[in-house]
Amino acid sequence: MIDPVNLQAFGADANTHLAAEHEALMQFLYLSPVGLVQTGVDGEILMINPISAQLLMPLQRDGNLLNLFEALEGVAPELRHLCASFARPNGMICDGLQIHLNHPGYAGGGALRPRRSPQVLSLSLLKLDDTRLMAVLSDVSEQVRRERQLRQNDAWLNALLTSITDYALVGLDREGRICDWNETIGRVTGHTDAVVGSSYAVFYPQDAITAEQVHDRLREADQNGWSLDEGARVRADGSQFWGSAMISPIPDAEFDEPDAPAYCLVLRDISDKRDASETRRKSAFCDHLTGVANRRAFFEAAELELQRNRRKPRPTALVLIDADHFKRINDRHGHPGGDAALRQLGLVLTATFRQVDVVARVGGEEFAVLLPSSTLAGAAAVAERLRQLVQSQRVAFDGTHIDFTVSAGVAASEGGDLDLDMLMKRADQALYAAKAGGRNRIECWNSSMSAPVVRSPGPRDA
């Protein structure tokens, strides 16, 4: 027989033990250096640990954190769609998806990037079953910086080591003009010796490089010893191929002779390799819904352009475009209707802007376009053309059609005077003015807009 008093003592002891165990487990979760979130399939947060709140709270405008999809809407608009279209009963929905945060909405409405802020988050989403998702969040800003460097080194090695069938060897003068003719140029590009004297931009599709960027690459070659660039190239007959081009300065070039070759350009047709690298590039740099660049690609390209800008000042413009009353489209036609409108907007954007412009989806219904070597007035004119096109086109959807309009804010940097944060902030202020002014309109930034506005969740969010 067991003494009942002892049994009670035993029970109390077990309870104490359990409580201590529970507390230790809780603290283990509190202190975990990565964010963990459990949600319902609609993103509703069921359980969440502190690091998640640390990373997500600065993104919230309303001080709440109840739904993971909403919490990330401004920076990862594709999440809801990604989960909805995941057909398997369980499994990894995304693994280490990179979410770029520098956005006017971050830091509570466009303040300059604060010191203690991550720039890139990594998100993995695991579907547990029909009702639950697990998310892992972490700050990967530092890794991304390192990766970017490695990618450049990789491209360089690729350029050197990949077996190639043919290449064109082109001498360029100090201005980037082709200065000699040889057979290899004819074999790869189909040009004749009439091409001598043209800028090497002649190998690019129309609108795919600006005169300033032609010089940027030469300066980069001067500084680094080489400049490497992969992308679409065009032959004399207009047909395109995927090319890899490396420019390097010729040592001891004759500087007193203006026509003497100062650079060597090696241009190779790597179309064979292109499929693999294009698929890789697409999954990492394209918005899955609209096919335009994603935030990651946009911020990388924009930072690069503005860096070059500081070295050699020139105007650069930024347009932020937002679909008007987008919530109403979603309410009336459902998310598939909203998606159709966004796809259409992506197409019109790509067709309206130049190939050298970087068109990207940076938020749910918000797009950004960076226009190298463009003035405020020039960018505003293109934006106005876009606005008219969108207004005049109906989106066929589900037996009916969707009419919608866009508002846009335009800002420009005259030289190297503005950084990306500032440019984004100004374009955002102009966009806000366009929304407040009645929508379906373009506004250019002016200094009267920079007065600090306490932003209510007013016109922008409608």
Next chain:
Amino acid sequence: MTTATALSFSTPALLEQLAQLNAEQLDQLDFGVIGFDTDTNVCRYNRTESEAAGLTPPRVLGQPLFTNVAPCLNNFMVAQRFEDTEDGNSALDETIDYVLTLRMRPIKVKLRLLAEPGSAVRYVLVQRRL
């Protein structure tokens, strides 16, 4: 003299009044109190906060606040405000809406951040919002 129970989350000039309360009086307050010293180690932790978080004081006292106790506050909205206040040798008394992850549940709260130049203890006060 003020009694502890007369103090509420929004009482003006709260910092000096908190400083005069002993641990028992602090425990009587109906809002959470976390005090931390110049090295950001937690030196005051009252019952309301302890019960909400599910952590007993021995696990918390003496630990660095922003890394070992409440990493969710280690961003520019909270930690950096205390740092900026210290750098600028100024006072801080601000209330913000926030979400804490008490027992891994998202809980809407108001945070009141208190600091004054030269004060040995700075405070984060926590009150639930509906």
